[in-house]
Amino acid sequence: MSRKFGLSRRDFLRVSSYAAAGVVAAACVPTEAPVVVEEVADVDPVRRAEFTMGTVPMETAGTFVAGGWGPGSVAVQDQHHAWFAEFYPNMEFQPAPEGGWSAYWETIVVLLAAGEHPDSAMIHFTRTAPFADKGFMLPIDDYIDALPPIDWPDDFHFTAVDNIAYKGKQYGFPIDWAPRAILINRDIMDPIMGDWPPPDNWTYQDLLDLAIEATDTSGDDKVYGLATGHWAIRQWNVTRGFGGHFFNEDVTQANMLEPETIEAFQFTYDVLHTHGVSPSAADLELFGGQFSAFAAGNIGMWWTLSDETRASVEAVGDSFRMGIGPEPVGPNGRFGFEGNVGWFIPSGSNFPEIGYEFMRWNLTDPEQARFMAVNGFGGFPGRKSSGKWNVQEIEQFLPNYGHAAWVLGAESEEHFPLFPEGQEWMPIYEQHMDPLMLEGVGSVEEALEGLSADTNELFDNSVRNL
Numbered sequence: 476m477s478r479k480f481g482l483s484r485r486d487f488l489r490v491s492s493y494a495a496a497g498v499v500a501a502a503c504v505p506t507e508a509p510v511v512v513e514e515v516a517d518v519d520p521v522r523r524a525e526f527t528m529g530t531v532p533m534e535t536a537g538t539f540v541a542g543g544w545g546p547g548s549v550a551v552q553d554q555h556h557a558w559f560a561e562f563y564p565n566m567e568f569q570p571a572p573e574g575g576w577s578a579y580w581e582t583i584v585v586l587l588a589a590g591e592h593p594d595s596a597m598i599h600f601t602r603t604a605p606f607a608d609k610g611f612m613l614p615i616d617d618y619i620d621a622l623p624p625i626d627w628p629d630d631f632h633f634t635a636v637d638n639i640a641y642k643g644k645q646y647g648f649p650i651d652w653a654p655r656a657i658l659i660n661r662d663i664m665d666p667i668m669g670d671w672p673p674p675d676n677w678t679y680q681d682l683l684d685l686a687i688e689a690t691d692t693s694g695d696d697k698v699y700g701l702a703t704g705h706w707a708i709r710q711w712n713v714t715r716g717f718g719g720h721f722f723n724e725d726v727t728q729a730n731m732l733e734p735e736t737i738e739a740f741q742f743t744y745d746v747l748h749t750h751g752v753s754p755s756a757a758d759l760e761l762f763g764g765q766f767s768a769f770a771a772g773n774i775g776m777w778w779t780l781s782d783e784t785r786a787s788v789e790a791v792g793d794s795f796r797m798g799i800g801p802e803p804v805g806p807n808g809r810f811g812f813e814g815n816v817g818w819f820i821p822s823g824s825n826f827p828e829i830g831y832e833f834m835r836w837n838l839t840d841p842e843q844a845r846f847m848a849v850n851g852f853g854g855f856p857g858r859k860s861s862g863k864w865n866v867q868e869i870e871q872f873l874p875n876y877g878h879a880a881w882v883l884g885a886e887s888e889e890h891f892p893l894f895p896e897g898q899e900w901m902p903i904y905e906q907h908m909d910p911l912m913l914e915g916v917g918s919v920e921e922a923l924e925g926l927s928a929d930t931n932e933l934f935d936n937s938v939r940n941l
Contacts, residue, residue, distance in 0.1 A: 518533055518561060518562060518564075522561070523562065526562065526832060526835070526836050526839070526840065527562055527622075527832045528618070528621050528622045528828055528831075528832060530621075530828050531563075531826070531828045531829055533562065533563060533564075534565060535563055535565060535566060535826075535829075536565035536566060537565075537566055537567070537825065537826065538566070538567045538569050539559065539563075539566050539567065539568050539569065539594050539595070539826055539829060539830075539833075540569050540593045540594050540825075541568070541569060541570055541593060541594070541595055541596075550846075550850055551847075551850060552570055554843065554846060555568060555570070555833075556568055558833060558836055558843075559833075562832070563829060566826075566829070580602075583596075584611075587606070587609075587611040587821060587823075588609070588611075590823055592821035592822070592823035592824055592825075593821060593824070594820075594821070594824040594825055594826045594827075594829070594830050595818060595819075595820055595821075595824065595830035595833060595834060596818070596819050596820065596821050597650075597816060597817070597818060597819075598612070598639060598646075598647055598816065598817050598818070598819045599814070599816050600635075600638035600639065600814045600815055600816070600817070600890075600891075600893070601708075601814070601891075601897055601898070601901070602897075602898065603638060603639055603640070603641055603646060603647075603893055604641050604893040604894050604895050604897055605895050605896075605897055605898050606646075606819070607641040607642070607644070607646050608641070608895040610822055611821060611822060612646040612647070612819045612820070612821065612822060613646070613819070613820040613821065613822045613824065613827055614644040614645065614646060615645055615646065615647065615648075615819075615820060615831055616644055616645050618827075618828070618831040619645060622831075622832070622835065624648070624835050624838045624839045624858075625839045626860075630858055630859050630860050631649060631857055631858055631859060632649065632652040632812075632815075632855075632857055632859060632885065633888050634652070634812045634815075634888055634889070634890045635649035635651070635652040635815040635817070635857040636648075636649055636857070637890060638814065638815055638817070638890055638893070639815075639817040639819065641893060646819050647817040647818050647819035647820070647834070648817055648818050648834050648835070648838055648857065649815050649816075649817045649857025650815065650816050650817050650818060650837075650847075650856070650857055651782065651815050651816055651854045651855060651856060651857055652812070652815050652854070652855045652856065652857050652862075653780050653781065653782050653812070653813050653814055653815055653854050653855070654780075654781050654802065654811040654812050654813065654855070654880055654881075654883075654884025654885065655709070655712065655778065655779065655780055655781060655802045655811050655812075655813050655884070656779070656780075656781040656784070656799055656800065656801060656802060656811070656879055656880040656884065657673070657682070657776050657777065657778050657779075657799065657800040657801070657802070657803075657879075658769060658776070658777040658779060658783065658784060658787055658797065658798075658799055659673075659775070659776050659777075659797065659798040659799060659800055660769070660772060660774060660775050660776070660795050660796075660797065661795070661796035661797065661798045662772070662795040662796055663689055663698060663772075663775040663795075664685065664689060664775050664776060664798075665796075667685055667688050667689055667775075668685060671798065672798065672799075672800065672875040672879070673798075673800035673801070673879075675801060675878075675883060676804050677800065677801075677803050677804065678803055678804050678805065679713070679716065679717075679742055679803050679804075679805055681803065682701065682776070682778075682803050683701070683742075683745070683746060683750065683752070685700060685701075685775075685776070686699075686700025686701035686746070686750070686752035686753075686775065686776060687700060687750055687752055688700065689701075689752075689775035689776070690750075690751065690752045690775075692751070696773070697754075697758065697773060698772075698773055698774075698775065699752060699753055699754045699758075699768075699773060699774055699775065700752040700753075700775045700776060701746060701752050701753050701774075701775065701776045701777075701778060702753055702754060702765045702768060702769060702774045702776070702777045702778065702779075703743070703746055703747070703753055703777075703778040703779075704765070704778075705743050705747070705908055705912035705913075707891075707901060707904045707905075707908075708813055708814060708891045709813065710739070710740065710743060710908075711891050712802070712810045712811065712812075712813065713739045713742065713743060713805070713810075714735070714736050714739040714740070715805075715807060715810040715887075715889060716739070716803070716804070716805025716806070716807055716808065716809065716810050717735045717736070717738050717739035717742070717805050717806055717807060718735040718805070718806055718807035719731075719733050719734075719735035719736030719737075719738070719739050720733060720735075720736060721736070721892070722892055722894075722930075726892045726893075726894040726934075727934050727939070728931060728934060729926070729927040729928075729930040729931050729934075731923045731926060731927045731930070732923060732924065732927055735806075735807070736923065737919060737920060737923060739805075740919045740922070740923060741919045743912065744911065744912065744915075744919050747912055747915075748915040754768060754773070754774070756913045756914070765777060765779065766783065766786070766787070766790070769787060769791075770787060770790035770791050770794075772794060772795055776800070780813055780854070781799075781854060781855070781880035781881075781884060782854025782855065784799065784869055784873065784876060784880070785854075785869060788869065788872050788873065797872070797873065798873065798875065799873050799875055799876050799879045799880060800875075800879055801878075801879040801880070801883040801884070802883065802884065808886070808887065809883065809886045809887060810887045810889060811883065811884040811885075811886060811887060812884060812885070812887060812888075812889070812890055813891075814890070814891065815857060817857070818834040818837075820834075838857070838858055844856070844858060844861045845861065845864050847861070848861040848862065848864040848865050849864050849865065849868060855880070855881060855884075862877075862881055863877075865881075866881055895937070895938070895939065896933055896934065896937055899933060900930065900933060903926065903929045903930060903933060904926060906929075907922045907923075907925045907926040907929070908922060908926065910922075
């Protein structure tokens with residue numbers, strides 16, 4: 476059986492914001508006012524009433540500018556061109572040029588601040604609060620009231636929806652929903668684990684004990700029991716599992732010196748350094764990263780985003796038996812959701828109504844929703860009911876995929892806090908945690924004390940307090 480799927484999230488994040496109605500590099504095209512011309516093709520009035528608000532004449536002409544970090548797959552482009560051909564036949568749809576993730580985020584803020592807005596855009600949840608706070612994003616609540624997506628919001632993952640909301644206003648729709656899971660090399664782990672699949676309630680300590688037993692670095696072909704990381708949002712999940720916090724409730728003060736928070740960071744440090752069960756930064760450089768190390772058979776368990784599953788199944792092929800387990804349970808429960816991307820409408824869009832209709836169509840039209848679930852990206856869709864198509868595809872190879880990632884990943888409705896200084900805070904986190912977690916320099920308590928002090932300084936000097 477072929478293990479080649481549609482576009483993976485790994486490829487999606489690298490080349491495809493077009494699938495999200497994108498944002499950026501194309502936004503430097505000069506803006507233009509809508510033009511109405513006389514002749515149009517016939518449009519099915521029932522479908523037009525179902526997928527448009529009826530506020531923009533179907534005769535409208537102009538260029539609808541999308542952008543992002545790449546144009547996306549040909550199949551996705553064809554779908555989106557077809558939508559414009561059906562509902563706004565005089566509109567030209569302009570996809571994003573090739574770009575890249577880093578260039579996108581370096582450019583988009585400058586363009587939005589300068590008023591050179593694309594007409595529909597892509598957002599990563601970590602940018603929602605900063606962008607909304609600066610007025611870059613158009614609230615879509617009135618559009619939702621006029622023409623909501625089918626079964627909104629009940630058929631959408633709350634965490635993904637809430638990640639694109641700020642101060643009580645909805646600023647976009649979720650494209651995907653990304654819980655964490657444990658990808659497993661069963662050739663390594665089955666003799667140690669015994670029963671299969673892993674229990675729903677396995678704990679952080681269970682994971683560590685298995686990783687210690689699986690690790691063998693005595694030879695040239697090293698095997699590590701567990702690959703993980705210390706990225707802020709992943710560490711937040713572990714911290715909440717232990718019962719700790721990063722911030723106070725309104726995210727105006729650091730709250731990182733609680734015993735539970737220290738215990739959570741100590742757990743990650745012990746995995747990376749004390750027990751030596753996870754590849755070092757130097758080893759990962761030799762392997763080519765965690766993905767390559769897992770695919771090559773050097774990792775027993777990979778603690779990662781569940782939407783790495785599709786690309787991993789393809790990369791592993793028949794080289795070893797692959798399985799999946801759920802996010803572990805901590806003393807405070809399971810906190811498995813990590814994040815998502817979504818669509819938004821820049822506040823200066825020339826065609827905001829069309830932008831809304833286009834975003835909504837991708838979520839609402841049954842055939843398009845299924846197409847995007849299978850071809851648009853590698854993970855679960857933001858719409859709950861569309862996830863079954865993703866599950867059906869991958870469970871051909873990983874029978875426990877739906878339960879471990881999709882069902883148990885939704886157990887908690889908490890997500891990483893959104894706050895306007897988020898993009899300024901991330902480098903502060905890395906400044907204090909990278910030496911500790913990557914190089915083993917210093918202690919957990921010292922790193923958290925420094926991070927807390929600098930976090931509070933950031934909040935004290937925030938524009939929120941001016």
